[in-house]
Amino acid sequence: xxxxxxxxxxxxxxxxxxxxxxxxxxxxxxxxxxxxxxxxxxxxxxxxxxxxxxxxxxxxxxxxxxxxxxxxxxxxxxxxxxxxxxxxxxxxxxxxxxxxxxxxxxxxxxxxxxxxxxxxxxxxxxxxxxxxxxxxxxxxxxxxxxxxxxxxxxxxxxxxxxxxxxxxxxxxxxxxxxxxxxxxxxxxxxxxxxxxxxxxxxxxxxxxxxxxxxxxxxxxxxxxxxxxxxxxxxxxxxxxxxxxxxxxxxxxxxxxxxxxxxxxxxxxxxxxxxxxxxxxxxxxxxxxxxxxxxxxxxxxxxxxxxxxxxxxxxxxxxxxxxxxxxxxxxxxxxxxxxxxxxxxxxxxxxxxxxxxxxxxxxxxxxxxxxxxxxxxxxxxxxxx
Numbered sequence: 001x002x003x004x005x006x007x008x009x010x011x012x013x014x015x016x017x018x019x020x021x022x023x024x025x026x027x028x029x030x031x032x033x034x035x036x037x038x039x040x041x042x043x044x045x046x047x048x049x050x051x052x053x054x055x056x057x058x059x060x061x062x063x064x065x066x067x068x069x070x071x072x073x074x075x076x077x078x079x080x081x082x083x084x085x086x087x088x089x090x091x092x093x094x095x096x097x098x099x100x101x102x103x104x105x106x107x108x109x110x111x112x113x114x115x116x117x118x119x120x121x122x123x124x125x126x127x128x129x130x131x132x133x134x135x136x137x138x139x140x141x142x143x144x145x146x147x148x149x150x151x152x153x154x155x156x157x158x159x160x161x162x163x164x165x166x167x168x169x170x171x172x173x174x175x176x177x178x179x180x181x182x183x184x185x186x187x188x189x190x191x192x193x194x195x196x197x198x199x200x201x202x203x204x205x206x207x208x209x210x211x212x213x214x215x216x217x218x219x220x221x222x223x224x225x226x227x228x229x230x231x232x233x234x235x236x237x238x239x240x241x242x243x244x245x246x247x248x249x250x251x252x253x254x255x256x257x258x259x260x261x262x263x264x265x266x267x268x269x270x271x272x273x274x275x276x277x278x279x280x281x282x283x284x285x286x287x288x289x290x291x292x293x294x295x296x297x298x299x300x301x302x303x304x305x306x307x308x309x310x311x312x313x314x315x316x317x318x319x320x321x322x323x324x325x326x327x328x329x330x331x332x333x334x335x336x337x338x339x340x341x342x343x344x345x346x347x348x349x350x351x352x353x354x355x356x357x358x359x360x361x362x363x364x365x366x367x368x369x370x371x372x373x374x375x376x377x378x379x380x381x382x383x384x
């Protein structure tokens with residue numbers, strides 16, 4: 001039984017990698033009845049993960065269907081007739097060649113929200129080129145902005161591109177289109193591109209650059225680790241802590257807890273003094289271990305937090321109190337976000353194996369026994 005604000009919404013997901021599955025996870029966590037259409041044969045996904053740990057696939061049932069067969073396409077179209085949303089993350093033109101493009105799908109279900117996500121977008125000179133997260137954020141000024149002053153740009157995993165600029169924007173677009181459909185009664189195509197989303201995430205920085213408050217010199221700005229009061233420091237045990245004391249009152253509290261409140265330090269508005277200020281703050285942080293600084297700083301207005309590893313984060317008292325991480329089938333993982341007061345989301349179940357739920361899923365979606373028999377005879381279904 002689905003719970004969450006999207007309960008009752010039916011989503012067909014043409015399984016892919018990166019932003020598409022992340023979007024499917026978000027929709028499922030918030031209650032959507034999402035069904036993954038996977039290929040019958042194994043596919044090279046670049047970064048293989050055993051299915052029980054492929055958390056981006058959690059919460060959805062799985063059907064293996066051969067989309068290159070007429071019977072397979074017919075089966076998917078039968079599901080699309082009953083769906084509210086379709087999401088896909090293939091290169092431009094692929095679903096059109098399969099007979100499952102927007103025009104094909106909207107013709108049989110005019111209320112369908114057709115969500116598609118690509119790296120470069122559906123058009124433009126690079127639209128058909130291969131690429132991954134790192135390439136898309138490189139093109140938007142995002143990657144250039146992340147890293148230290150004297151080092152190369154540092155890829156932020158695939159958080160900013162695939163997940164932030166791609167999956168989240170696709171989910172936002174899908175839900176926005178569902179809201180508009182409630183007024184117009186009509187579906188539409190949502191075109192999410194990672195380059196567009198990553199650029200959008202940089203809007204604030206582009207505004208500050210236009211105002212002269214942000215430069216292209218990586219690691220020298222106030223929010224990229226350049227400012228001594230918004231940075232990471234090593235502690236006596238070779239671990240790290242973060243400080244983000246932007247406001248003056250928070251900065252004063254940071255200095256007080258560091259024991260530097262009465263010391264004659266460079267004016268923090270004078271960038272020429274930043275190196276000396278950073279050195280002094282760094283010297284003090286290296287006098288205690290990370291956990292000793294936690295006892296001094298945590299919970300105060302110094303804007304402080306320990307830099308935790310993925311192993312440590314689920315055990316932090318704040319995360320435990322909020323239930324930020326949950327255990328599903330013995331796998332610790334982040335829980336649904338955001339939270340809702342009246343219709344809370346939930347992880348419906350762990351990742352299903354490819355093709356695991358063929359008969360169960362198709363029956364649940366309203367296909368008849370005759371439909372199932374015909375599709376099965378065609379050989380379009382994977383093993384089940």
